[in-house]
Amino acid sequence: MNRVIFLLLTICAVYGDLLSQPAKSRYKERTFQLSFFPGIGTNGLESGFYFNRFSLNIFGGMSAGSHHFELGGISNINTNSSTGIQIAGLANIIGSQAYFNLTDGEELSIVNEGFSCNLKGIQFSGLLNFVRNNVEGIQLTGGFNFNNGYVHGFQLAGLGNMAGKQVFGVQMAGLYNIAIRGMTGSQASLLFNYTYGELSGLQLGLINRAVQMEGKNSSPPGPDRGFQFGLVNVSSEMDGTQFGLINIARKVHGTQIGLINIFKPGPYQGSSVPTYGTQVGPLNFGSSGVHTRLFTDELFAAVLERTTGNCQNCTYTPSQMPFTGRFKVVNQNALIFAYNPFDGFRNQVKWGLGYGFMKVFYNKHSMIGADTLNARWFLSAGIRTMYLNRTKNFDPKLSMLHKIHAEIGLRRKKKGPHLFVGLSFNAYFHEGQDLNIGQEVFKTREESLNVQYWPGYSFGLHF
Secondary structure (H helix, E strand, O other): HHHHHHHHHHHHHHHHHHOOOOOOOEEEEEEEEEEEEEOEEEEEEHHEEEEEEEEEEEOOOEEEEEEEEEEEOOEEEEEOEEEEEEEEEOEEOOOOOOOOOOOOHHHHHHOOOOOOOEEEEEEOOOEEEEOOOOOEEEEOOOOOEEEEEOOEEEEEEEEEEEOOOEEEEEEOOEEEEEOEEEEEEEEOOOOOOEEEEEEEEEEOOEEEEEEEOOOOOOOOOOOOEEEEEEEEEEEEOOOOOEEEEEEEEEEEEEEEEEEEEEOOOOOOOOOOOOOOEEEOOOEOOOOOOOOOEEEEOOOOOOOOOOOOOEOOOOOOOOOOOOOOOOEEEEEEEEEEEHHHHHHOOOOOEEEEEEEEEEEEEEEEEEEEEEOOOOOOOEEEEEEEEEEEEEEOOOOOOHHHHEEEEEEEEEOOOOOEEEEEEEEEEEEEEEEEOOOOOOOOOOEEEOOOOOEEEEEEEEEEEEO
């Protein structure tokens, strides 16, 4: 009887030990493998369950992964993850058939355990580098780099790069770069760059698109900055800098520099950021705080100036005056046309065309919308650049006037234009005869280039 009991206890103990042991891994390790095609090589038909330190695939091969180095004439295929270096004539693929021969329950189990197919290393290929999940390292290809997860590193492609989540690093491609959830780093391509998340870094291409661009006026504030340089730049919420031919943004707390700037003017209802965007360029759509000036100066009998731009610190109140500070500040871009109707008037300069940028500071008296003492007077300062022509017909010779100017204006009535006076300092770069400026300070001459400097004045109406 005792022998029977002892035998039963022994069987139970052994069986319990067997149950407590972890399941044997379905993967195996090899130092080296040689394949001609997937399944035809030293690891046989089960090659997809081997991790190899070194792999040589004459045409193509399949393995669970490579630890150090893998070379394929056509392709390298890994079902799991890879570390080290992969070189393929056409394609490197990581994560192919990752759930092969697994039931739905087994697949769900390993996914819940955090299973993913990643690259930690370097990939070189002629056409395609594909990673099912994340990349930490470098991908170089003549065609496409594609992965569904994060990228920490560098992607260079002859055609395009695609990351399903955020990129921390650099994407460079001949046609396009895509980082779905965000870009922290740089994207450069010949066609377009895109992120559906935040841009903290640089986009350089013909067309750049970001949902949100970080900048010094972001909320909450931080050190990140977003920059777009291209033919067309687009952002939904732009707190960084856009530099291009056409810049488009919905909410702007940053800077747009371009020929055409399109934006929604501030202030924005519910915004926690008190500073709104600055536009620099001749054509701005969505402007606020615009003005028209009609005045005369030391060169022209009549100068017409029309501005577009945005209010820098307006609030969502009836007066739009800022909660803090003594002035409402507007950043304005001016298109300028100047004309002398009579021959011989003021040194025989007939007409001029130009562009200028200025800041206008309107006084704040109160936050009440009906307060007529708000914007009763203003101060302004800026720069102007003009082409001057001495006859009615266009003269292609160099004739450029640059000036720094400042004005003060006062409105006498409750409503109506401001009367203003201003001072300026002028530098005139030209070929040929000097202008006969009585108040000339000094001039320089170098071969055919002449430069004259003088102080100037202006007075007129500010509408």
